[in-house]
Each structure stands twice: as C-alpha cells, then as structure tokens.
Amino acid sequence: MAIVRPFAGYRPEGTVVSKVAALPYDVYNRQEAKAEVEKEPQSFLRIDRPETNFADDFDMYSEEAYNKASELLHTAFEDGTYIHDEKPVYYIYELIMDGRSQTGIVAAASIDDYQNNIIKKHENTLAAKEQDRINHIYTCNAQTGPIFLAYRDRDKINAVVARVKATPKTYGFTCDDGVTHNVWVITDAEDIEVIRTEFGDENRIYIADGHHRAASAVKVGLRKREENPGYTGEEEFNFFLSVLFPESELKILPYNRVVKDLKGMSKDEFFTELSKVYDIKEVEAAYQPEEKGYVGMFIEGSWYELKIHDELKCDDPVEGLDVSLLQNHVLNPILGIEDPRTDSRIAFVGGIRGLGELERRVNTDMKVAFSMYPTSIGELFDVADAGLLMPPKSTWFEPKLRSGIFIHRLDEE
Numbered sequence: 001m002a003i004v005r006p007f008a009g010y011r012p013e014g015t016v017v018s019k020v021a022a023l024p025y026d027v028y029n030r031q032e033a034k035a036e037v038e039k040e041p042q043s044f045l046r047i048d049r050p051e052t053n054f055a056d057d058f059d060m061y062s063e064e065a066y067n068k069a070s071e072l073l074h075t076a077f078e079d080g081t082y083i084h085d086e087k088p089v090y091y092i093y094e095l096i097m098d099g100r101s102q103t104g105i106v107a108a109a110s111i112d113d114y115q116n117n118i119i120k121k122h123e124n125t126l127a128a129k130e131q132d133r134i135n136h137i138y139t140c141n142a143q144t145g146p147i148f149l150a151y152r153d154r155d156k157i158n159a160v161v162a163r164v165k166a167t168p169k170t171y172g173f174t175c176d177d178g179v180t181h182n183v184w185v186i187t188d189a190e191d192i193e194v195i196r197t198e199f200g201d202e203n204r205i206y207i208a209d210g211h212h213r214a215a216s217a218v219k220v221g222l223r224k225r226e227e228n229p230g231y232t233g234e235e236e237f238n239f240f241l242s243v244l245f246p247e248s249e250l251k252i253l254p255y256n257r258v259v260k261d262l263k264g265m266s267k268d269e270f271f272t273e274l275s276k277v278y279d280i281k282e283v284e285a286a287y288q289p290e291e292k293g294y295v296g297m298f299i300e301g302s303w304y305e306l307k308i309h310d311e312l313k314c315d316d317p318v319e320g321l322d323v324s325l326l327q328n329h330v331l332n333p334i335l336g337i338e339d340p341r342t343d344s345r346i347a348f349v350g351g352i353r354g355l356g357e358l359e360r361r362v363n364t365d366m367k368v369a370f371s372m373y374p375t376s377i378g379e380l381f382d383v384a385d386a387g388l389l390m391p392p393k394s395t396w397f398e399p400k401l402r403s404g405i406f407i408h409r410l411d412e413e
Contacts, residue, residue: 001200002110003109004199005110006192007107007236008086008087008088009084010082011082011183014171017171019043022036022044030056034052044403050066051065053068053072061135070140070141088192089185090106090107091183091406092106092161092184093406094165095182096179097179103161103245105157106242106243107195107199108236108408109239109240109242110239118204118205120205120206121207121384122390122394123207123392123394129212130212130215132216138220138223141409142408142410143240143407144241145403146241146242147209147210147214147217148207148209148243149208149243149244150206150250151245152202152381157194160194169183169184170184208250208380217240220237220410221240241406241408252377253397255348255394256348256349256358256369257326257347258346259345259346260366263335263336267300278307278330279306280305286298287371294322294373299362308325317379318390321391322375340392341392351372351396375394380395
C-alpha cells in the first residue's frame with residue numbers, strides 16, 4: 001500500500017512567494033531562463049537553473065554550477081526568504097487556468113513505492129536527462145520541483161480538501177500567464193491522519209508528469225541509503241516531493257506533431273499512401289479533433305480531417321492510442337520516422353500553443369502538421385496498469401506546477 005506522508009517543508013515568506021514561484025526548469029531553453037531571471041531576480045529559476053548566474057558560455061553541468069544552486073538555496077533558507085514548517089504537514093495546492101480548477105495534496109511519496117511499482121510509470125526516461133537533476137538534488141540536499149502524481153478519487157480526501165479550502169488561504173497569487181496559485185497548510189491532526197490512511201489504502205498511484213524528476217529523486221535516495229547503511233527508512237531521503245491530484249480534476253492537452261518533409265514524395269503521392277490509413281476530407285478551418293480516431297492535418301495552406309480506417313482500430317492500451325496509430329501507420333512506414341525520440345525530422349508542439357503554432361511551423365520550417373486528439377487520463381492509467389509505456393510525447397498537462405513554492409529537504413534539519 002502507498003506511503004504518502006506529510007513533511008516539514010520549506011516555503012517562501014508570503015510577500016515574496018509570487019516572485020519566487022517559477023515554471024519548471026525544463027520548459028525554458030538557456031536564453032529564456034536567463035532572461036526570466038534578469039526580469040525577476042528572485043525567481044526560483046536562479047536556483048533551478050544555476051547557469052543563469054554565469055556567463056553564457058559557462059558549463060551549465062559543472063560542479064561549480066550545482067554548488068552555486070546549493071549556495072543560493074541555503075542562503076534563502078537563512079535570510080528569511082523561506083520559512084520552515086516545524087512539524088510535518090500536508091499542503092493543498094490549487095491551480096486555476098481559464099476558469100478550470102485542479103487541486104492536489106503536496107506530500108512526500110516513497111521511493112520504495114516507486115521501486116515496487118505502486119507508483120506507476122508510463123514513459124521511459126533518458127539517463128542523460130536524469131543526471132542533471134541527480135546532481136542538482138544531491139548537491140542541494142533538497143528536492144525543489146514537485147512530481148505531478150495522479151490517483152483515483154477518494155471521497156474522504158475530497159472532503160478534507162473541500163473543508164480546508166473553505167478556510168483562509170496561506171497564499172494566493174496570479175502569475176503573468178494568468179494562472180492563479182492558491183495554497184493552504186493542513187495542520188489538523190485528524191485531517192492529516194485521514195489523508196495518510198486513505199493513501200495507505202491505495203495501491204496504484206500514477207506519474208502524470210515528471211518522470212525524469214521522479215527517477216532522479218529516487219536515485220539520489222538510493223545513493224543516500226548506500227552512504228548511510230544504518231538507515232531506518234524513515235529518513236527524508238527515502239521520500240520525494242510530490243503533488244497528488246485526483247483523476248476527476250485532471251485534463252490532458254494534445255501533444256501535436258510537425259514533420260519537416262514528405263520523404264521525397266509529392267503531396268499527391270503522400271495523399272495516396274495516407275488514404276490507405278485514413279479517410280481524408282478537406283475542411284475550411286483549423287481542425288482540432290473532438291473524438292478518438294480522428295486527426296487534423298495542415299499541409300500547403302489547407303486543413304484536413306483524417307479518420308482512421310475501422311480495421312486499423314485496436315483495443316490494445318498502447319497500440320490503440322491515436323499517437324500510436326499515427327506513428328505505426330504513417331510516421332514510420334510512410335514518412336520514415338522510425339524513432340520519434342531521436343529523429344530530427346519530427347518535432348512536438350504542446351497543445352497549449354494552439355493550432356496557430358502548427359500553421360506557423362508549416363509556413364516556416366516544416367512541411368506537414370498533425371493535430372491530435374488528447375490522450376485521456378483513463379488511457380494513461382490503463383497503460384500504466386498494464387505495465388506498458390506510451391510513445392514519447394503522448395501527454396501534455398496544463399497548468400504546470402510551479403517550482404520553489406515547496407522545498408523538501410533530505411536531511412533532518
């Protein structure tokens with residue numbers, strides 16, 4: 001059963017939280033991250049991306065960079081930027097975007113549950129991407145970016161959350177992107193025990209977003225165990241910072257595809273091959289699929305509706321995904337993209353950017369774009385429950401959790 005426990009977190013002092021809170025480190029390139037820190041010097045990006053404190057040619061993966069992150073973080077602990085909750089608590093974290101609210105429990109999840117597949121994955125991770133966060137977590141001796149976890153609704157947790165949300169919030173602020181962030185601290189012992197017990201009855205929790213951060217946090221915890229052979233399992237390094245959201249409040253946006261060329265084919269030749277997979281119908285306006293089995297396509301200034309042939313539909317939790325059908329029947333056999341993780345001819349566009357971004361890419365550096373029907377949270381659960389993996393770039397979650405609002409230290413201080 002899952003161990004999801006409260007922790008004595010570090011969080012920003014109320015007057016600076018809106019300045020400190022930052023989007024995840026990996027949504028920015030190096031230039032964008034530096035510009036963000038120049039615009040807001042207190043942004044947590046200065047710690048999450050410590051190379052922003054150095055010249056543009058500085059080695060962002062050097063030991064000096066990670067030491068700088070640790071120095072800045074511990075200075076923030078000491079100078080009053082962060083306050084410390086002395087007793088273990090849960091936190092409630094609500095994000096509101098475009099009028100839609102999603103509310104999660106901030107807690108410490110168990111690395112053993114990750115190892116034992118109680119915390120389930122649906123994506124592979126890349127060792128190179130893990131190593132950066134391993135170095136960052138280990139050197140800072142803290143986890144600074146929460147893992148986005150999902151669970152099936154539990155009425156008793158929902159009741160606690162609703163009751164606490166009816167009380168005055170600890171934080172409430174709206175960022176420049178229009179997303180509102182609200183935080184409450186759960187200090188009541190009975191509420192804490194209800195949450196702990198309810199999660200203790202759960203044997204399936206899912207990584208929605210943050211596979212690399214989760215893998216990195218677990219590997220640091222295992223390394224700490226090797227360094228502390230007398231560990232009891234209760235030390236903070238046995239747990240990692242998470243926000244757990246109920247299934248009913250989550251929405252997945254599409255993850256769209258753009259391709260650089262038609263592998264030497266003319267448009268007519270491509271359409272001939274494509275028609276063996278999809279029924280093709282030209283449409284007047286930008287096309288976003290509204291049901292499973294449909295794909296939008298933009299090429300040479302026109303939009304098309306693609307409907308998968310019935311005989312190609314599949315009940316397999318992975319092979320039946322729209323992203324899998326497109327990959328297995330079009331991108332690979334027709335356009336020659338065998339591995340979308342490494343092929344430079346394909347790029348991925350998060351649904352938050354809209355269909356206009358697909359048109360822009362085709363009108364500038366790409367040949368064809370595909371707008372996808374979003375993978376559902378149920379499909380994500382089904383894939384993870386089956387012990388399978390989704391194709392890369394199958395899900396895009398919005399809004400993004402901010403880093404720097406909650407810090408989980410790995411020592412006992």
